[in-house]
Amino acid sequence: MDLSTLTIAEARDALRKGELTSVDLTDAYLTAAEASDALNAYTTKTPEQARDMAAAADARIKAGDAPAMCGIPIGVKDLYAVEGVATQAASNILAGFKPQYESTVTGNLWSSGAVMLGKLNMDEFAMGSSNITSAYGPAISPWRRAGDETPITPGGSSGGSAAAVAADLCLGATASDTGGSIRQPAAFTGTVGIKPTYGRCSRWGMVAFASSLDQAGPVTKTVRDAAIMLGAMAGYDPKDSTSANLPVPDFEAALTGDIRGKTIGIPREYRVEGMSETLDTLWREGAEMLRDAGATIVDISLPHTKYALPTYYIIAPAEASSNLSRYDGVKYGHRATLAQGDGITDMYEKTRAEGFGEEVQRRVMLGAYVLSAGFYDAYYVRAQKVRTLIKRDFELAFGDGVDAILAPATPSAAWGLGEMQTDDPVQMYLEDVFTVPLNLAGLPGVSVPAGLNRQGLPLGLQLIGRPWEEGDLLNIAGALETAVGFTAKPERWW
């Protein structure tokens, strides 16, 4: 059995049938992870923990108590607090921080029997679209352009998660999505990434970037795996006031493959200037595939789409500037070495200047600015009003009978490291144009591999669903996945 190509669903079935032990499966992935340093996907590996958890999982399976993720080795984005394991959100300011607590989402996964291989790289505090803001250095995509050795970004912020899943360094990975941080890396790496409805997963123990936008979700190899893993992560948590007190349906059971009678909306505002021809073609083909599977395709309008990016880049930094105030050198993490006579203000300034990277500093400043006296109404309050309009665009579309919306996940394929003008952060922000509207509206969205571009890099299509109907959304995504039949894998070079 080639353990590296297994999906979560296949591994689960094999484990349950006794054809495989979690200890063996875990060892295979630990070996793969060990040999993957060129990808810089793992920031911390936890082999001892992994073996203990695998043995415990095998015992559970033997005892006939095998929940969905039992025995499945996964990676965890460095954003999630894992008890006793370095948790830094890829930031120097959390240097040496090992939480005494377990995030709700990872706790749910461990209860479900999942096995932790280690922590995964990401953009610092999840701020970025190419993983280059990580204090650990960027994660590298296992994908390369045909005949070109330029390192390619796996995207961000969940770049480590996407790279690890694409390179078969784990069966699935936790990720998080504030403005596209699950869907964009998934699209860049030929993997599946779902951001569920805001409130579906608890944010407790997940290092906060922008509280009203942050949402946990998995990156996996297939839609079915996404359904399984999301089901294990999700659930009401009284410790998170914004988590929804709703039962978690069986997402996997929703994967019937039957999408006859579904209405799929194609938003005209997502056809943007400079979009690659291949992507445009894949988008059109994707729509045709869904039609062939029995869905009705309709053109829809989401008129406030163009305001989504500026709205996002006011609200997200505003919340971040406040959320990151706790990193002050007083309680945990990095504290600057002070000079004789330095006072508390010096300690704050030096600690934060040393601890935060450039992009984080930029967003903290942006956020402080838009919230400051005299600007609050013009920026923050206005952005909240526009946010309501963006949300209403979707509500109207769904109200007209649309079941899901099909759009590209990103305007282009992944770029080579250093190719994106890093001195122009706005250029980078524009990469989020298709993903941020969902975060603003709190809607679920899933990125599914759609094909390769001419250079051999993956492209993804995004399906946007009704709130709390991730099951239906995943079913449509599954139909698309089946129709596309994406089987490409990166050639191993690391």
Added chain:
Amino acid sequence: MTELTYTAPKPKVIPGATGDWEIVIGMEVHAQVKSEAKLFSGASTKFGAEPNSNVSLVDAAMPGMLPVINEYCVEQAVRTGLGLKAEINLYSRFDRKNYFYPDLPQGYQISQLYHPIVGEGEVLVDMEPGVARRVRIERIHLEQDAGKSVHDMDPTMSFVDLNRTGVALMEIVSRPDIRGPEEAAEYVRKLRQILRYLGTCDGNMQEGSMRADVNVSVCRPGDYERYQESQDFSHLGTRCEIKNMNSMRFIQAAIEYEARRQIAILEDGGSIDQETRLYDAAKNETRSMRSKEEAHDYRYFPDPDLLPLEIDQAWVDEIGAGLPELPDEKRARFVLDFGMTEYDASVLTAEVASADFFEKVAAGRDGKMAANWVINELFGRLNKEDIALSDSPVSAEQLGGIIDLIGQKVISGKIAKDLFEIVWTEGGDPAKIVEERGMKQVTDTGAIEAAVDEIIAGNPAQVEKAKGNPKLAGWFVGQVMKATGGKANPQAVQDIVRSKLGLE
């Protein structure tokens, strides 16, 4: 409900070189919500614990921690609002007030700037019987307290104690309706009394359970009335805010000082800078802490970790139905039902416990007499010996027993005081003590007559004098009382003496 009528007190006038001045005061009182747990975490609020022992992960602002509202604190805020006859906002919201300080681990305080839970209410501030100021409450909002920074334990380091971090406070904001230093102190006293009645704050000012920020400005006579007509604050002068006062005496002294400081500047042709000041009790002066220009930009915005706080009218009504009788109502009832003075009623209603004690004593007895005994004998004695009512050696039942014995003419008022002394020091059932120690009043006229005869027989000279001067009858009464050890019924002695001396 019964209400007493009041007239407003005169505003304090400070004569200056250029004419009279008046003071205008508005207050922000921070009252710690009486609750076992903190506002957004399950950590204990117990005062005096080991430093940093009542700290949850949320209080320490660990990465990824989230606040969850403590419903009981909300209930307490609603109760407080209802007790101040205020409007309860069924929709309120929490905002973040951002600033850096080591005892503020989150880097922001969760407060309610834009949509507070309680709206307009009022407090009746009693100055003297029949005179009281109605001070309008603008709003009450819930917020987190900060921790404590300790700077004097080490020459190079500061220490932080997070025990108080995240404890729930109610900030009670008044309108600028307070018109003098005494009124300000009385306002805090009354607020404290109401909160203690409601059980929403223990009012312990030494422990910091109540602290006040005092806004003071001065204006000319007539300006305040102009403000009232126009609602234009510019008539009230530029205000300074004196921060963090935790004693009524200091509040009064600080306002007095601050008003005179402002008047001196204005009379000198200067102008007042709007600023935050601190009161130095040792020097009895206020000092500038930061100017308006140095004021923080707190970058308030709605806390995205918390949903808007929406409560039901039915729940508010339920809390309202469980409200205790409040000081104003209780005092009015005491005046009207027991016929006591407003002053006595105020003394008895100062605390729920004292009012309850009195009502127990007064039940089925003469109210005025009960008030008299509770205030003059018991409270007087407790005060003198610095004993709390809860530790009183004389219970309400015992005091009631003593009063019963007077009412039944078993003992005289004088003997009653001796009896009180015995109960105070030795305890016991008053009726039994009287019985056992032969303290019963002698009402047997035969015995009294014998005693009177004896005194008359032994003092012929006095008898002669008394016949000419009836006032001397009192001397005979005194002698008889002495001879009977005070147990003779004084009225009976009086009657018999007068008749034997032929004075009728």
